[in-house]
Amino acid sequence: MKHMLLTWLLALSFLTATAQDISVEKSTYGxxxxxxxxxxxxxxxLSNTIALRSELGLDAAIYSNNFAGSRKFVLVPALTLAPRWYYNLKKRVSKSRRIDGNSGNFIAIKTSxxxxxxxxxxxxxxxxxxxxxxxxxxxIRRHIGQHFTYETGIGMGFIHFFEEDNVYLSSTSGLALNLHLRIGYRF
Known part of the structure; x- marks a missing residue:
């Protein structure tokens, strides 16, 4: 009886310790x-299920100039902050799936x-x-092996253009689409 009670206490303490470990990473780079x-x-x-993603990148763009009859490829710097709520971490752990490196489904408010x-x-x-x-x-974000990741996301929101003195804009705001599919390396 004592052994059975001791076994249950150890199992309960292990489950409690494991449940407390279900959290996003303290800090991850990639x-x-x-x-x-x-x-x-x-x-x-920021909390067990919320992480703040900061990102510095180069967005690719192709534009066509009808007056010059040319197409150009350019890169535009992008600064992004996005709080992310990883809402299915407990479910992934209960199914013995990985959550390291913040693998999971998320909802974010991407501000670029x-x-x-x-x-x-x-x-x-x-x-x-x-x-x-x-x-x-x-x-969603998932890991492949130890360091490689893939991520995809979709969203629709608001964009505001900053009008310049020498440029006429018919509208300074509108709808924006975020559609991304990325592969990466986590350090």
Whole structure:
């Protein structure tokens, strides 16, 4: 009887300790490449299920200039902050699935800023206008092996363009789409 009681107490303490370990990583760094650019990121834990993702990257863009009859490929710097709520960590652990490196499903509020800088060459009659966007996003992140990850997400939100003195904009705000598919390496 004493052995059985001791076994139950040990099992209960193990389950309690395991349940307390279900959390996002304290801090994780990585680099990701997608169809639309390359990004370096950090995720820092705010609570057991919420992490703040900060990201510095280069978004790829192709534009067509009808006046010059040309198409150009440019890169635009992107600064992003996105609190992410990983809502299914307990369910993943209960099914013996990985949660290391913040593997799981998430809901984020992605806030991105593009300054009016361009890496590449724009035609003389073309201006890049800086913008800020706030996009609620649903996504997933999974690990492949020890360090490799893949991530996908989709969301729709708000974008605001900062009007310049020499540029006329018919509208300074509108709808923005976040659609990403990335593979990455976690340090």
């Amino acid at each position: 680099i990701q490449v997608g169809f639309f650019g390359v990004y370096g990121h950090n995720e820092s834990r 800023y593009h300054p009016d800088m361009v890496i590449g060459h724009l035609d003389d009659n073309v201006n890049f206008i800086s913008d800020i966007s706030i996009i609620p996003t649903w996504g």
